[in-house]
Amino acid sequence: MELTLFLVIIGFLFVLLSATPFLLRRTIAFGVTIPEGHTDDPTIASFKKIYAATIFITGLISLIAYFTLANTSSLTEEKIILTGLAIQFGIIFLSMGLYFYFHAKTTRLKQLNEWGLHLKQVRIADLAIRTKDEMLPSFLYALPMIITIGLIAYTATQYSSMPSMIPTHWGPSGQADAFSPKTPFSVIALLLILLVMQGMMLGINAFTKKSGIKLNAAKRKTSQIQQLSFRKYTSWLLFMISVLMTVLLGFLQLTTIHEGLGSAVLMLALPLGFSLIVLITTAIYAFKVGQSGSRINVDIEDDSIAGITDVDDDKYWKAGIFYVNKDDSSIFVEKRFGVGWTINFANPIGYIILFGPLLLILAITFFL
Template identity: 30%
Template sequence: MLLPLSVLVLVGFWYGCFFLANHEIRAAKAAGGWYEGVRQVIAVDTELRTDPPRFPWLWLAPALIITIATVVIGVISYPSMPDVLAVHYGAKGMPNRLAAKSIGTAFSLVFVQVGVTALLVGIAAAILFRSRPDIDPAHPAGSAQWHRRYMLLGAKALLGLLAMIDLAMLGSSLLMWTGTVTPWAPLMVALPILAAVAVAVVVFAGNNRASDEGEEDTGLTHREDDKYWRSGLFYVNREDHALMVPRRFGLGWTLNFGNPRTAMILAGVVALIGLVITLRFAS
């Protein structure tokens, strides 16, 4: 209980600092007239509709192979599985929750694996085909080229992370199916995911800026859109048909909470969490 509570306190403290900083920045913009005399425009890349990026199917293959392998191994191993399965492990790798063998308990992680795969593939597709490009009006050509590469890189990173998540679930399932007890169990599950996250952050950090070499500055700037960012974090714009938009800071994208399709994604996440709770903790 102490670790989750400390994480919540840390997140709350971080957001409190962010909220205060965002409030001060907005006040400074208004007081200083940051956008007075500046032409604000929205730059678009029409080629994203006529020539959209290709979905990286080869990057999806590892996740699909691992998921299929998990299903096959589970089906073959089911008759020889212990009558009582360890469905949860503690921090030291010791089982702290047991359940009688059944389809629901034995294949609980497989169901979650399939759900996570479908969800992240959908998000990767949304990044490529339903996200709003963040094109700099001052250097539209170079910014558009960079954004196309950045979207594809984001989709590949997400699919790579998905493969590591599926691999971690395969390892966790094998521990449960064989009744193996090892102090290294938490590391077997966490290390593949942490490694994938670390690699993605490093790659994104090295490709987080567009090159404007050789392109003349147009003198234009982004349209001020503070009114659409609730509390500085949540983008809500019903007139924007994009499902995902670039985050205002850091890496990646965030949902447009003004788009009705966002409710479908959130419902999928809630259903996935409910599936985990039902299969892993219901006895």
């Protein structure tokens, strides 16, 4: 079970990371703004191919070696898990190293060729575009929270009949492998963690909805459709994950209240099914939508305008990853490398939304 799970995760990881440069907007390469007219530069194309090939080949070799080692050696469950984690972190560190290397080379290439120097920088503002935004309303994210609060109330009514030792951790096999003595706090700790994560997702959706919508100055109509689609599908993906978490952790809570509710097969299948659904859905989202909706085909004739380009805001992106702009009211902004959103590190509210829940979860687990 552990081996299968790690093989799936490692395969997903190196395929997604190797594809990342091709999932981004054409006007962004390794965190650097590339003006229209230079997006097909052969040197940048070679950077992307080298990055992708290195990650993919390394990941594939690691996956084969991991599978072979696990099947030819008498590795313990602990060693299988540790080896799998080591491979995952190794692939991530390799991708980070390659990213910073090619970020520096792309920045240098842009400076040497003076890309965008003779183009007029334009920032497009469409005041009516928010009326077309189809991101999910925040009240939908509150529905899983209501279910969790209901489970907390139900747990309180069943407190006296619950076992003296409460599960606090479940292994890859779906069976509990860590316990804590029964207290009014420990019996609802899992639900409190779930409630915090649900609240975090609600906050991310709400503040992402208020974030700025950046349109391509040279391809306004196309970028508008892609941007709106990207925001809609991101919102749905986040909501789906919130619902799946509620189902998984809610079921684990019910098995704690009613011992014997879940069979061994079900306890194994549920977390595995959760992981597979999330991974597959995320992969479909990344490859079908792409960052900023860049992979969504738009069958429309755009009024391409020559001689202009988007405002170059590279100065606000530290290493092309960390966005720091105190003049931007947006709390969340689109990533420059990867698919999704990151915070504006100059806005303290972003820290509260992301790191506040993490600190709460750590506090809950500490007091168990």
